[in-house]
Amino acid sequence: xxxxxxxxxxxxxxxxxxxxxxxxxxxxxxxxxxxxxxxxxxxxxxxxxxxxxxxxxxxxxxxxxxxxxxxxxxxxxxxxxxxxxxxxxxxxxxxxxxxxxxxxxxxxxxxxxxxxx
Amino acid sequence: xxxxxxxxxxxxxxxxxxxxxxxxxxxxxxxxxxxxxxxxxxxxxxxxxxxxxxxxxxxxxxxxxxxxxxxxxxxxxxxxxxxxxxxxxxxxxxxxxxxxxxxxxxxxxxxxxxxx
Numbered sequence: 389x390x391x392x393x394x395x396x397x398x399x400x401x402x403x404x405x406x407x408x409x410x411x412x413x414x415x416x417x418x419x420x421x422x423x424x425x426x427x428x429x430x431x432x433x434x435x436x437x438x439x440x441x442x443x444x445x446x447x448x449x450x451x452x453x454x455x456x457x458x459x460x461x462x463x464x465x466x467x468x469x470x471x472x473x474x475x476x477x478x479x480x481x482x483x484x485x486x487x488x489x490x491x492x493x494x495x496x497x498x499x500x501x502x503x504x505x
Numbered sequence: 506x507x508x509x510x511x512x513x514x515x516x517x518x519x520x521x522x523x524x525x526x527x528x529x530x531x532x533x534x535x536x537x538x539x540x541x542x543x544x545x546x547x548x549x550x551x552x553x554x555x556x557x558x559x560x561x562x563x564x565x566x567x568x569x570x571x572x573x574x575x576x577x578x579x580x581x582x583x584x585x586x587x588x589x590x591x592x593x594x595x596x597x598x599x600x601x602x603x604x605x606x607x608x609x610x611x612x613x614x615x616x617x618x619x620x621x
Binding site: 392394422430431432434437479481483493494495496497498499501 | 546595611
């Protein structure tokens with residue numbers, strides 16, 4: 389149980405285009421999902437917290453107009469990288485927390501490798 | 506401020522040998538503590554977690570970790586390492602962070618190599 393999927397697993401795009409990444413909780417409802425970014429050989433950095441039905445909360449230094457997050461349902465959150473540039477190339481990972489759980493375990497998706505040419 | 510330190514960037518052990526990965530945290534209250542493992546190009550898999558109670562927690566794949574409040578540590582151990590354990594290991598603390606939503610703060614990771 390507690391499976392999180394991401395789509396696509398990898399994407400290559402041209403500079404200036406927008407890319408949408410989906411994060412789905414397959415067998416549970418997630419009121420809260422998180423988006424992380426991971427640079428090569430580095431740890432995960434939290435970008436934003438996505439709550440179903442409300443605006444996402446962005447971490448300091450993360451441009452909310454560039455990284456658009458939508459959490460339209462209890463099983464789906466999307467991250468759209470707008471006007472992508474080569475410096476946006478990274479590994480993006482989402483996680484989800486089971487709705488109603490008192491404890492704070494996050495279940496992670498397999499990640500999406502974004503390469504911007 | 507909350508933080509997690511993994512002092513060892515890279516560790517190499519022989520297959521069958523014991524393993525201990527170190528993790529120290531800084532947090533004002535009793536934290537939620539986690540160990541995750543990441544294989545190359547993959548997301549994170551939860552190995553084990555500590556919330557309260559018994560300070561020695563058992564996880565998947567034969568891993569265990571011990572919470573030591575006096576040392577602010579949560580070291581991960583395995584008595585006998587298998588070649589398939591080669592991966593990157595992340596320690597994380599879940600902390601109240603300016604609101605009701607707990608967030609995970611990750612250490613920088615320890616890359617484990619297993620030699621035959």
